[in-house]
Amino acid sequence: MLKTRVIPVLSLKGSGIIKTHKFKTQTYLGDPLNAVKIFNEKEVDELVILDIFASKENREPNYSKIKNIATECFMPLAYGGGIKTIEHIKKVFDQGVEKVIINSASTNYQLITNAAKIYGTQSIVVSVDIKKNIWGSHEAYTFSGTKKNKISLDSHIQNIAKAGAGELILQSIDNDSVMKGFDLKLIEKVSNQLEIPIVALGGAGELNHFKEAISHGASAVAAGSMFVFKGKHRAVLINYPTQKDLKNILN
Amino acid sequence: MNLEENKQNICSRCVMDGSDPEITYNSQGVCNHCERYDSLVQTRTFSGDVAKTELSKVIASIKASGKNKEYDCIIGVSGGVDSTYVAYRIKEMGLNPLAIHFDNGWNSELAVSNIEKTLDKLDIDLHTYVIDWDVFSDLQKAFLNASTPDGEIPTDHAINALLFKEASKRGIKYIISGMNFATESMAVRMWSYGHSDWTYIKDVYKKFGNGQSLKPYPHFSFFDLFNWTFLKRIKVVSILNYMDYNKDEAMEVLKNELDWVYYGGKHYESVYTRFYQGYILPKKFNIDKRRGHVSDLIRAGQLTRKEALKELEKETYPSAEMLNHDMDFVHKKFDYTEKEFNQIMKQPTKSFLEFKNKASKVDKIKLVLNFLRKKGILSK
Numbered sequence: 087m088l089k090t091r092v093i094p095v096l097s098l099k100g101s102g103i104i105k106t107h108k109f110k111t112q113t114y115l116g117d118p119l120n121a122v123k124i125f126n127e128k129e130v131d132e133l134v135i136l137d138i139f140a141s142k143e144n145r146e147p148n149y150s151k152i153k154n155i156a157t158e159c160f161m162p163l164a165y166g167g168g169i170k171t172i173e174h175i176k177k178v179f180d181q182g183v184e185k186v187i188i189n190s191a192s193t194n195y196q197l198i199t200n201a202a203k204i205y206g207t208q209s210i211v212v213s214v215d216i217k218k219n220i221w222g223s224h225e226a227y228t229f230s231g232t233k234k235n236k237i238s239l240d241s242h243i244q245n246i247a248k249a250g251a252g253e254l255i256l257q258s259i260d261n262d263s264v265m266k267g268f269d270l271k272l273i274e275k276v277s278n279q280l281e282i283p284i285v286a287l288g289g290a291g292e293l294n295h296f297k298e299a300i301s302h303g304a305s306a307v308a309a310g311s312m313f314v315f316k317g318k319h320r321a322v323l324i325n326y327p328t329q330k331d332l333k334n335i336l337n
Numbered sequence: 338m339n340l341e342e343n344k345q346n347i348c349s350r351c352v353m354d355g356s357d358p359e360i361t362y363n364s365q366g367v368c369n370h371c372e373r374y375d376s377l378v379q380t381r382t383f384s385g386d387v388a389k390t391e392l393s394k395v396i397a398s399i400k401a402s403g404k405n406k407e408y409d410c411i412i413g414v415s416g417g418v419d420s421t422y423v424a425y426r427i428k429e430m431g432l433n434p435l436a437i438h439f440d441n442g443w444n445s446e447l448a449v450s451n452i453e454k455t456l457d458k459l460d461i462d463l464h465t466y467v468i469d470w471d472v473f474s475d476l477q478k479a480f481l482n483a484s485t486p487d488g489e490i491p492t493d494h495a496i497n498a499l500l501f502k503e504a505s506k507r508g509i510k511y512i513i514s515g516m517n518f519a520t521e522s523m524a525v526r527m528w529s530y531g532h533s534d535w536t537y538i539k540d541v542y543k544k545f546g547n548g549q550s551l552k553p554y555p556h557f558s559f560f561d562l563f564n565w566t567f568l569k570r571i572k573v574v575s576i577l578n579y580m581d582y583n584k585d586e587a588m589e590v591l592k593n594e595l596d597w598v599y600y601g602g603k604h605y606e607s608v609y610t611r612f613y614q615g616y617i618l619p620k621k622f623n624i625d626k627r628r629g630h631v632s633d634l635i636r637a638g639q640l641t642r643k644e645a646l647k648e649l650e651k652e653t654y655p656s657a658e659m660l661n662h663d664m665d666f667v668h669k670k671f672d673y674t675e676k677e678f679n680q681i682m683k684q685p686t687k688s689f690l691e692f693k694n695k696a697s698k699v700d701k702i703k704l705v706l707n708f709l710r711k712k713g714i715l716s717k
Contacts, residue, residue: 101471117442117470119670123608127446154669316453321463322440324449 090336091306092296094125094313094326095134095287098151098167105310106138107263109215109231115314115322118151119158125313126160128326133159134187134255134308136213137167141190142230146170147178156182164211170194175201179209187211187255190228193237195249202250212246213255213287214239216272224272231259240279247280254280255308258288263311265291270302277303293327293335300336351632352645356623357525370523374636380711381518382578392579395716396430399574402510408435410511410574411504413496414455414463415439416448416606419515421455421597422587423576427513428459434513437503439496439555440467441607442474442670448606451597458595466499469553476538476554477609478671479545483692484684486622487541488613490531491554494538498555501565510571517577519637520584521630526696528624530689533562533699540693559698574716583639601655603630612663615654621682625653 096103096118103115115121118135125133135155137147147168156163165178166187178186186205191197192212202210215227216239226235226242235242246254256276258269268289277284283305290296290309299307316323327335347354348368354360361369383391403409412427414420414436427434436456456463473491480488500512531537535558542551557565565571591597603626605611618624631645640648654660668678689696709715 102469114467114469116440116467117474117670119666120442120444120608123666124444124446124449128450158666158669316456316465317463319462319464321438321465322467323438323453323463323465324444325453 089131090296090300090332091131091285092327092332092336093132093134093164093285093306093308094130095136095308095310096121096314097310098135098137098148099139101151105263105314109259109262113320113322118155121314121324122155122158124324125326126158128324129329130161130326132162132164132306134164134166136165136187136189139230140168141170141228142232147174149177149181152178152183153181166211166213170197172197172200172204175205175210179205185209185211185252187213188251189213189215190233192228192246193235193242195245198246198249198251202252207250207252210251211253211255211285212251213257214243214246215257215259216269217259224269224275227259239276243276243280247282251282253283253285253305255285255287256304261289264289265311265315267291267295268299268302268304268307270298273299273302273304293331297335348632350642351635352628352642352649353523353525353632354628356625356628358527359525370525370632371636374522377522377707378518380707381522384581388579388581392430392576395574395576395579396427396432399432399511399513403433406508408433408462408507408509410434410513411500411507411509412436412461412513413439413500413515414452415604416444416451416455416600417515417604418584418588418591418599419517419577421451421591421595422582423513423515424455424459424461425591425595426580427576428461432513434461435503435507435509436461436463437500438463438465439492439499440465441492441495441609442468442470443607443609445600445606445608445611447598447600451600451606454596464503466503466555468495468555472549472551472553474671475546475549476542476551479542481617481671481681482545482684483541484681484687485530485541485689485692486527486618486624486686487529487531487537487689488617489529489610490538492607492610493532494535494557495555497532498557498561501557501561501571502555504571505565505569512571512573514573514575515577516575517582518575519577519582520633520639522636523629523633525629527688528618528622528626528629530696531694533557533559534689534695537689537692537694544692559695559702572716584634585639603627605655608663608666611654611659612667616660616664617682619653622686625649627653 103118104112106112145168162184164185164187165183170191175186215231216224224239226239261269268286273286285306285308286299286304287308290312296307349366350371353368353370399409412434476491535556600606614626631648634640
């Protein structure tokens with residue numbers, strides 16, 4: 087069996103990285119280059135970088151910034167933020183990125199299909215941000231969690247898979263940075279409907295949460311806060327479990 | 338100066354030499370740093386039984402000051418040996434510290450993992466201040482362009498400011514420092530000046546910075562220092578001066594008890610410090626900080642003069658490969674081309690004296706502090 091990937095997620099804002107809480111309040115984390123350098127040495131499986139306000143601010147990806155990060159990054163790098171067209175995707179790959187992530191443009195299923203045809207399905211990732219409504223049902227949002235999708239979540243994820251996405255990052259807005267565990271019902275519901283790998287994101291606070299996500303159907307797990315905060319004051323300190331700890335919990 | 342003195346270029350006791358332009362030697366050929374050490378060591382450190390009694394006294398007052406509070410003291414943590422050893426010892430003595438970390442964008446992986454292990458094993462809470470990288474990198478670059486050897490001052494000054502600010506904000510009365518007279522008694526102002534001189538830092542930035550506001554940068558004036566020390570009564574206790582502090586022994590303890598890992602050079606837990614001390618200072622300023630460090634250890638009886646001289650024959654960088662990596666990384670972090678950086682390396686060197694500074698005031702304050710320590714009014 088393939089090893090379960092455990093993926094840190096860093097959010098870009100301007101020249102720095104930040105961590106949002108429920109997609110709202112923000113904590114400044116510093117310079118992305120240094121974070122990447124530390125994750126390199128911690129032998130991280132894969133890294134996700136998201137320019138989280140690019141689409142909302144109607145910006146194209148910041149290619150020179152992506153290049154700077156990609157050249158420092160020894161592990162496979164996935165980039166998302168501001169990607170709307172095949173040209174954007176091409177330019178992002180040109181900077182040395184291994185996977186692109188489509189979020190706000192994900193209802194443009196044709197884009198996913200075209201990109202998967204050109205670059206191979208394994209390098210096209212779609213991420214979906216999900217919030218519960220007051221009746222407790224899950225709804226997908228785009229543009230930094232500000233715009234609700236018109237299409238139902240179930241139809242949306244099925245369309246994404248059909249269009250040819252290689253994997254799906256399933257992010258819970260409600261659990262973002264709460265660090266009390268993933269939305270397991272959501273993971274179960276989505277993974278039951280899809281064949282493609284699901285990456286669970288939003289809510290991880292301890293190693294045990296990874297195990298829960300996997301047992302509910304996730305193929306890989308991702309986290310932001312858990313890998314950048316330490317202790318009750320949420321002190322910024324980059325960290326990543328040792329391979330030994332990961333083996334113990336995930337095997 | 339007579340001919341005899343002129344000829345001498347290295348101290349007969351330690352290994353300090355003419356790379357400190359202000360060095361002087363007495364008739365025995367012993368340098369001013371050794372003489373200063375001899376005159377101050379009694380007032381700055383305790384040893385033997387006195388150390389034990391004094392240590393338990395100071396620990397008792399720290400505990401009393403923190404009664405019914407979440408924390409009784411503040412410690413700075415960098416992942417380095419001194420600060421980690423302080424954390425270890427004060428926890429052992431039953432203090433309840435809050436650890437503060439200044440993240441200046443140059444942490445090595447070893448630094449963060451050392452901090453993590455230490456805090457986990459000792460059960461200490463952490464607060465981190467992450468400085469805005471755009472502001473801080475511009476301040477560091479300003480010092481590079483100012484061409485003085487004080488490029489590490491922006492970090493050193495900010496750490497002190499941050500510790501006082503946090504203590505003041507949280508109503509904590511004690512800052513436990515990892516400074517220790519035994520292994521770092523020496524200050525060579527022509528090698529590094531400005532730890533407490535905000536006037537100097539501001540002037541360098543005004544002349545060489547790109548004009549951002551320095552508001553996010555933790556800093557302090559003499560007025561702030563007076564306010565913190567005398568009005569708010571925040572005391573800085575250099576706890577290692579209350580014990581026989583031996584660096585090698587301390588490192589052994591940390592390795593065994595905390596799984597702590599050595600990073601191969603004094604203060605090399607920061608990539609920039611490693612690059613600054615291992616490349617910029619020796620290459621551009623002809624300053625080898627290890628010379629000061631081993632001289633301290635000679636005086637403390639932790640190293641022989643012969644061992645020290647041998648140590649200095651080694652390369653300043655742990656390896657050529659690491660130097661290349663660090664060089665690329667520094668260029669990238671500062672957005673310098675190789676040519677731009679080499680240009681900086683070639684600029685004629687200057688000293689803080691060519692900028693606004695409060696050096697004479699710093700000297701006076703130091704005299705007063707030493708007097709107060711001698712009288713037992715201030716903690717060691």
